[in-house]
Amino acid sequence: MITGIPQSGAFKWTYRAYVTLFFIYLALPLTTVCVFAFNDSVFPSLPWEGFTWAWFFGDNAPYIGVFHERAILRSIVTSGVVAFWVSLLAVAVGTTNAFLFVRHDFRGKGVLYILMLLPLIIPGIILGISILVFTSSVANYLEDATGMWFDGLRPGLVLVILGQFSFITTFATLVISARLQKFDPSLEEAALNLGATRWGAVRAITLPFLYPAMGAAAVVSVLMSFENFNTTLMLVGSDAPLTITxxxxxxxxxxxVLNAVSLLLIVVSAALGLASLLLQKRQD
Amino acid sequence: MVGNLSKRGYIAAHGGGMVSDKSKLTFWLLMAPLLIWLVTLIVLPHVGMFLVSMREKIGVREYQTSFANYEVFFNEPLYWNTFARTAYMSITATALTLGIGFPIAYYIAKLTRGRTKTTLFLMCLIPFWVSELVRTFGWMILLRETGVFSNVLQYLGLVSGPVEMLYNDAAIMTGLVYTSMLFMVVPLVTTLDSLDDSLIEAGYDLGASSFAILREIIIPHAMPGIVSGCIVVFMLSLGNYLTPILLGGKDSLWFTGLIYSQFITRFNWELGSAFGFLLLGLSSLIVFVGLKLSRQSLTKTMGQA
Incomplete structure (x- = not known):
């Protein structure tokens, strides 16, 4: 914090007013969404018709709340299933990637590292269509060749999971690599000297050291998977995740009712986000 | 290469014959998931998309290789106008985000400390953990004809009837800037945090004006943050689909919208792939130029994201 600089009072107050306005701008859309989840009207707009819980718990039309709305509940479950598989795969591959990039030197490492970062700079919608085009041609080819059906390669949940996995893995790799870099290899060498096997030492010493980072990567993956829209849009089949619905x-x-779902999403995402920060902070 | 071997790599490589075989096996076991991921989900799909974009339909399931799809793009004003408009609007959104975000990042990095700093930083983060759909929905409720702003203006007597603030370029811009703000503020706060306060104070002591300090000390130091922020914001805006469609309406003319309609509604995958490749080309070009101009590397800029 800079203290030793003279600034005019007017400047200071203008600056503060600007910062305040900025944070109002940040909070405004989310607050509005939350407030209108409680409006006793069938449109999420003014005038204010009074407070109600109907958009959460209501069960007679037109006031069908989130918890009685089948389509939305089903899509929340779908999103959950997708997020589970994406984060499982991303953390697993992210961990092996971290060991590879931190512990091994090999020819072409630099090129592979850049290739690993590429999903960050490819627009999500392009990732989606490229995977769609590729898997469809593979499916066509296989179906022509074998006469069998390959539904997993057609738009649907498998492709949604693969599409999200394709770029979320990069984030998992970065988070876990950062932690592995801080690991003191002499700890593992000590275990080896005491007669542990290579894999035994990694399992007993290194992996537990990585758990917080793996946890943080899992939480971040779930968060990114749940809110992903662009890649999912191009790969979705008949089972739509929440954002698509x-x-x-x-x-x-x-x-x-959309405001009510959004309110729940805001609460859950904020909680998950804070959890990932706490997990990453515990590492230091 | 020997000079580059890390200590651990050295131990692995010289630890004896048996260990070496084992570590070779470990190496390939670690390499396999990476290669499977990158080859099947990144490299092959993009090669495939390129091949499809170079294919012209001449009959039922009959194709020939040609640039026909790219010719369609250049011969149809609607297509390249949309492309240029998307690029131009994305650049404007990036500039606005930088302009609005920089003073905020400076405030958080240099004029607050301790708990206030953490709180302000968290307040910046929270909106971005929430789905983009929810954020855009919020702007729709605020801006539409029956929306909050329109009602407030009528209540204050500033306008006589409902005002439609959705479905125009300003609405798209508001949404884009809002959606990308975090990706500008975070790298800026990080780089500004690492600027030593005494440099700024020394500048003042030596009689420099605020503007001179900003230009000579603060901005040059913040350059890596500015570049990585701008690159990410530009890419996100270019590839955005939700914001232009929901806030700009049917005539939002955003290039991702064209890609979507070629793929999903018109089922013309050849033209859609060509569009996809053009968008990818533009976005890569901007990233490349940005990195070259600022002499940054992708590994350094993105690795810290």
């Missing part, structure tokens, strides 16, 4: 509803015209 909400998007379809939004195009048709919204009711406050």
């Amino acid at each position: 909400m998007f379809d509803r939004l195009k048709l015209g919204s009711t406050p």
Whole structure:
């Protein structure tokens, strides 16, 4: 913090006002979404018709709350299943990648590292269509050759999981590598001197050291998977994850039930985000 | 290469014949998931997409290699106008995000400390953990004809009837800047944090004006953060689909919208792939130019993301 600099009072107050305005701008859309989840009206807009819990718990039309709305509940489950597999795969591959990049030197390492970072700079919608085009041609080829069906390669949950995995793994790799770099290899060498096998030493010493980072990577993966839209949009089949269902509803015209879902999403994402920060902080 | 071997690599390589065989096995076991991931989900799909974009349909399941799809793009004003408009709007959004975000990042990095600093930083982060769909939905409720702003303006007597603030370029811009703000503020705060305060104070002591200090000390130091922030914001804006569609309406003319309609509604994958490749080309070009201009490397800029 800089203290020793003279600044005019007017400047200071203008600056503060600007910062305040900025944070109002940040908070405004989210607050609005939350407030209208409790409006006793079928449109999420003014006038304010009074407070209600109906958009959460209501079960008679048109006031069908989130917890009685089958389509939305089903898409939340779908999103959960996708997020589970994406984070499992991303953390597993992220961990092996971290060991490879931190512990091994080999020809072409630099090129592979850049290739590993590329998913960060490819727009999500392009990742989606490239995987769609590729898997469809593979499926066509295989079906022509064998006469069997390969539904896993057609738009659907498997492709959604693969599509999200394709770029979330980069984040998992970065988070876990950062932690592995701080590991003191002499700890592992001590275990080896005491008669541990290579794999035994890694399992007993190194992996536990990485757990917080793996946990943080898992939480970040779940968060990114849950809110992903662009890649998912191109690969989705008949089972739509939550963001896709909400998007379809939004195009048709919204009711406050979407505000209620959004409120739940905001609470859960904020909690998960804080959890990932705490996990990463515990490492230092 | 010997000089580059790390201590651990050295131990692995010279630890004796048996260990060496084992470590070779370990190496390939670690290499396999990486290669499977990158080859099947990144490299091959993009090669495939390129091949499809170079294919012209001449009959039922009959194709020939040609640039026809790219010709369609250059011969149809709607397509390249949309492309240029998307690029231009994304650049504007990036500049606005930088302009709005820089003073905030400076405030957080240099004018607060301790708990206030953590709180402000967290307040910047929270909106971005929430789905982009929810954020955009929030702007829709605020901006539309029956929305909050319109009602407030009528209540204050500033306008006589409902005002539609959605479905125009300003609405798209508001949404884009909002959506990308975090990716500008975080790298800026990180680089500004590492600037030694005494340098700024020395500048003042030597009689420099605030503007001179900003230009000569603060901005040059913050350059890596500015570059990585701008690159990410530009890419996110270029590849955005939700914000232009929901806030800009049917005539938002965003290039990702064209890609989507070629793929999903018109089922013209050849043209869609060509569009995809053009967008990818533009985004890579900007990243490349940005890195070259600022003499940064991708590994350094993105590795810390």
